[in-house]
Amino acid sequence: MRLVLEKRNEKSKKMQILVPIFSLIISALLGAIVLLLTNANPIKTYATIIHGAFGSPTKIQYTLVKMLPLLMCGLSVGIAFRLKFWNIGAEGQYVMGVIGITWVMQFWTWLPPILVLPIALIMSFAFGGLWGGIPGALKAHWKVDETLVTLMMNYIAIGIAEYLYINAWKAPKGNMGTVKYPEYAWIGKMWGKVHYGIFIALILVAVLYFLLYKTRWGFELNMIGKNSEAARCQGVSIKRNIILAMILSGGIAGLGGGINSAAVTHCLTKGVDSGYGFTGILIAWMSNLNPILSIFISLFLAALQTGSDALQITMKLPSSMSEVLQGLILLPLLAGNIFIDHRLRIVEKKSTEALEE
Amino acid sequence: MENTPVVQMRNITKRFPGVIANEGVDLTLHKGEVLALLGENGAGKSTLMNMLVGLYRPDEGEIYVNCKKATINSPQDSMALGIGMIHQEFMLVGNLSVAENIVLGLPGLEIKPNFTEIGKRIIELSNKYDLGVKPDSIIDDLTVGEQQRVEILKLLYRGANILILDEPTAVLTPGESKELNSIIKKMLSEGKSAVFITHKMNEVLDFSDTVQVLRKGKNVGTRATSTITKLQDIANLMVGRDVLFSLEKGEFKPGEVKVELKDVTCITNTSPRPLLDHVNLQIRSGEILGIAGVAGNGQQALSEVITGLRRTCEGHIFLNGIEMTNKTPLQVINSGVSHIPADRNKMGIVGDMSVGENLSMKKYRTEELTQHNIVNKSLIKVFANKLIKTFTIKTPTQYTNAKFLSGGNIQKTILAREIDSCKGILIAVYPSRGLDVGATETVRKNIIAQRDKGAAVLFVSEELDELQMVSDRIAVMYEGRIMDVMDTKDATTEKIGLLMAGVERSDV
Secondary structure: EEEEEEEEEOOOOHHHHHHHHHHHHHHHHHHHHHHOOOOOOOHHHHHHHHHHHHOOOOHHHHHHHHHHHHHHHHHHHHHHHHHHOOOOOOOHHHHHHHHHHHHHHHHHHOOOOOHOOOOOOHHHHHHHHHHHHHHHHHHHHOOOOHHHHHHHHHHHHHHHHHHHHHHHHHOOOOOOOOOOHEEEEEEEEOOOOOOHHHHHHHHHHOOOOHHHHHEHHHHHHHHHHHHHHHHHOOOHHHHHHHHHHHHHHHHHHHHHHHHHHHHHOOOOOOOOOOHHHHHHHHHHHOOOOOOHHHHHHHHHHHHHHHHHHHHOOOOOOOOHHHHHHHHHHHHHHHOOOHHHHHEEEEEEOOOOOOOOO | OOOEEEHHHHHHHEEEEEEEEEEEEEEEEEEOOOEEEEOOOOOOHHHHHHOOOOEEEEEEEEEEEEEEEEOOHHHHHHOOEEEEEOOOOOOOOOOOOOHHHHOOOOOOOOOOHHHHHHHHHHHHHHHHHOOOOOOOEEEEHHHHHHHHHHHHHHHHHHOOOOOEOOOHHHHHHHHHHHHHHHHHHHHHOOEEEEEEEEHHHHHHHHHHEEEEEEEEEEEEEEEHHOOOOHHHHHHHHHHHHOOOOOOOOOOOOOOOEEEEEEEEEEEEOOOOOOOOEEEEEEOOOOOEEEEOOOOOOOHHHHHHHHHOOOOEEEEEEEEOOOOOOOOOHHHHHHHHHEOOOHHHHHHHHOOEHHHHHOOOHHHHOOOOOOOEEOOOOHHHHHHHHHHHHHHOOOOOOOOOOOHHOOHHHHHHHHHHHHHHHOOOOEEOOOOOOOOHHHHHHHHHHHHHHHHOOOEEEEEEEOOOOOOOOOOOOEEEEEOEEEEEEEHHHHHHHHHHHHHHHHOHHHHO
């Protein structure tokens, strides 16, 4: 007997649902092995994570607050990935967004108070968009590899941010961080820690869903992503669309940074580069680039992150364990995707010896 | 001819999901014999041979090599039995030398091979079979014909006695084909045997001793070549019904010039010679201009400069009398040009999108399928179903992803989209390449119908008989130049063949 992978004639609908479920179970099992090796009880650990994420209203609020920047970065990366543009620079675009909003909040004091927040948010979108548009333009006009450029630009953005909060824009008091934003320009709270920014994100999900799945532009992006050469033959401009999509992608990550700053941190300071952009890659991939699915995936990953914080306290496990568990989620999912296009068949093994006639 | 069978395949069956590639096929190859395996595309010729070289395994049936039952699980197994195959696409590393390519992947090769010894052996073999291969040449500097001979030498070097050639003449000029023929004859006299896969009937007579015809995966006849009196008989066997050797065409009434190229030149830094070299062409309304030439002599670049996919370095292009030099593909499409591209999978369709979406890829910009920039799914559904019906595209539903269709139906999808949106100019590049007779007929008929309706058609093909059947005038391309343009009635096979090989008109 031997096993053979055969190509399916059509994508399996059943597998599209079963694969994520089973790969999650496999991830949990793999995680259990790692936990056992570190002498931790896996069941207790997973229970702690769930309790840490959803165990009380405050904990749920923390999870929801954490979900917002993750969702924004997931949406951002998802748009770029649609075009097979490997934007791994959402982190830098997010940081640029924070720089953008801080610039308005700190220096555009002449604005009427009512306009400060909207203009500041637009500025965060513009800064992020610029940071995404540059690699887009480089790729479109000179075929510069986007993976390298977006990765490098993360560190440039983080470097600029450090210079600003340690040096140029530092508040008079303390040794780092900018001045707090004016209180009238904060995004308000609606339920404990949870702020109104979540509505902006949900509206954005709806807008993106419409844009990507219902409009001519979405149709063109789909064509480019799935076969750019054929799209070009049909008269679709690849250059223009790559740049536009990257401005949008960077802008959304930037806006994510803007919202989180206006609602949670209220300044530009250390910790602005907390890895939301990188987790965004995971979210985009796991949600199959679907904006609506991104909501649930980012909620799941936010829960994993807040829940894992509890591990440190109750289980005395290192915080990096949460990163290990996160990494383990993606591997079985990617490996399992082969079953959507292929089926496994068992074949009777025939004699392999050459026989004399 | 000695009468010992070197290969016997008995009752071979091979299934792929949804398709039976071979069913109960028997094949016998004798020592010193050339067996022509004839059949349409998709008849199962390559599949059958791939089982002989271990790329596939038969689901049922047995293979005997030199009267011994053999189980061939990999190309290594088949090589050990002395069987080697030359595929349509050569497996050579372009920037390595002939000697390096020949020993590449050889089992038991020392870490630092002795290239003087290897070179000697190559020259020895090359002289023995008149291959004219030099061990030090770099593959990229060789012509396609020479590369093919390197592939042959590679197999001989490994001690192959049975050579399988998969459509070897497809890439050759008529002159090179003749040389290949004499090489094969020479090998036979040395006691080797060969299987020659082809779908060109005229080659069968020249090359083979025996003809075996496959149709839809089944063996439909085996004849000694010497007993064949009429090609038509073999053709009917291959197709299973009487083949149309001519097509109905309306009267030739050319109108105004719709496409005009003046001194168009195209240079790239990846190719040593210009892709297009001062090309001058005119295509009138109601006319099909055929482009003949061996693949890779600028035909594709020609179609790409007209459709705006490639920039010209010099010269001017006029469409409908308006200068359109170096305009964007969209501007060219809007000026009424439809394009059936050379590579249907890479350029023609988006495999991961549905048949319906693929059919809409020209008209999604118009109010016919989208309103206020919003794609109207129900309009697309009606539109796609109409085209699927008109062009008899075989697909489970219009929501099936295009990549799951057969080559012929993929081409019909492209044809449907381009013909439906055609507004006066049609650029068709190898539109019937690799299609079976039925689909080929659909493609040709539709192209002629466009011409009868007054479209100007550029028709690129490698098949001379197809060009002679479809075109009103034929231009021959060689190394980016137009060698000559002539009326189809003056375009004899001999004349075109010489021009395709680069012989100037004055020398003809």
